[in-house]
Amino acid sequence: MPVATITGPRLDIDPAQIAAAIGITADTGYQFTDAYGVTYTGAPAHLALSALARRDLTGGIYPDQPAVAVGIRATAATLIDWFTSPHADPQHAAEFAALPAMRVCELVVYLCLHGDADALRKVGPESLRYYTDHLLHDPVPSAEHPIPRLADQPYRSLARPADRLQVTATARDGADDVAVPMEIRASESIYWQFTAAVPVGVDELNELLMDPDYFPGHYLADRRELIDDRLTYASSQTEHGLDVTGRLAHPHDIALAEPLGADPQPAAAPIEVELFFVGTNRDIALSLPPFGTRSQAQSYVGDGDLIFTTRTKVPADAVQPLT
Structure with missing residues (x-):
């Protein structure tokens, strides 16, 4: 050869x-x-x-x-x-x-x-x-x-x-996947095309239809609120699709990178709390702010007052530690 x-x-x-x-x-x-x-x-x-x-x-x-x-x-x-x-x-x-x-x-x-x-x-x-x-x-x-x-x-x-x-x-602990930080840039050219009846003020109709330099597009650009509800991603169109580029980031950036493809973390279980109310009767007590502990409630008890208690569950992210 x-x-x-x-x-x-x-x-x-x-x-x-x-x-x-x-x-x-x-x-x-x-x-x-x-x-x-x-x-x-x-x-x-x-x-x-x-x-x-x-x-x-x-x-x-x-x-x-x-x-x-x-x-x-x-x-x-x-x-x-x-x-x-x-x-x-x-x-x-x-x-x-x-x-x-x-x-x-x-x-x-x-x-x-x-x-x-x-x-x-x-x-x-x-x-x-x-x-x-x-x-x-x-x-x-x-x-x-x-x-x-x-x-x-x-x-x-x-x-x-x-x-x-x-x-x-072989990954640590026999894992099937590892986190590789990448710098990602994604862009997409999309457009919307539809016919709609647009409200035009009577005093603006002549200007819209007579001025050769004043186009309907200008009118709509100044009044985006008229079409915003029609410009949803689901109703958009594109000719080129999504363009994605990426390059490897430094491995030290793993801790800073947002994980992709991972299962979302489950919401924390609600926390059960006990609340204490002070008043001469139940209706009056419940109309007043509660106390977090019985000892706090006890310090506000006056003549004829009673302490009422109840248990309830609140979202975990709504509970703040006392400082």
């Missing part, structure tokens, strides 16, 4: 810094827990790739060179496509999955330094074996074993299985 040459940019990246950013050390096994409390375990190489492909974990890499983090994520995504594709040699896929996480960081940096990310993503089924074999079995970087300079002609995409990474995610 014909092949095309791949050239690439040159970046200054230290694999140790990349590894440190996602919590990899050379002398330990690898798993990681993210800011949302989810712990990830599985094949070391797949864990490293999944961490390197995440914006939240790589965002702080070389903050003065934001293109480096973008390149790292793009290269990690490329390796995911290569080594989990059904077109990959099964032996290559298994060997890669068992690589130490630190070695994966070195290979990601190597591709960033010596390859063109856009071109590498276009490696297809026919040329794939050259790249996977090179990364696994050649010393890299090496003048004797340079990165292959091949691409499929014409290009054919590598198929992506749905669950291709050997990674298991």
Whole structure:
């Protein structure tokens, strides 16, 4: 099959810094827990790739060179496509999955330094074996074993299985969902169209119908109260529907974010209280303000007064503590 040459940019990246950013050390096994409390375990190489492909974990890499983090994520995504594709040699896929996480960081940096990310993503089924074999079995970087300079002609995409990474995610307490704060902006262009009989003052009718610059729309804009009850969301129309955009917020903002999709909290049960009334008879006592305790009521008892008591339930949010 014909092949095309791949050239690439040159970046200054230290694999140790990349590894440190996602919590990899050379002398330990690898798993990681993210800011949302989810712990990830599985094949070391797949864990490293999944961490390197995440914006939240790589965002702080070389903050003065934001293109480096973008390149790292793009290269990690490329390796995911290569080594989990059904077109990959099964032996290559298994060997890669068992690589130490630190070695994966070195290979990601190597591709960033010596390859063109856009071109590498276009490696297809026919040329794939050259790249996977090179990364696994050649010393890299090496003048004797340079990165292959091949691409499929014409290009054919590598198929992506749905669950291709050997990674298991476990949330705290076995929860099925975690709260991810997102900054959300939603907008919608809606309109109303209807025919209605609008009351117009007799002394304004001539102006409305004769003045070429005074349109019914102006009249209605000055008198919104005439149509407000017709401008309900249920009767509106739209041509484009709801437009929603969002971006990840800082994980520290979880406590500030309003939860979506959660069951509403049940209303607090009413609180039973005992009230005390003072008067010479029941009707007079009930016409006067009550007391919260018998001792308070007792202090207001005069000659001929009696203390009447009753129990009632009040909403919990209506009860205020005494200070």
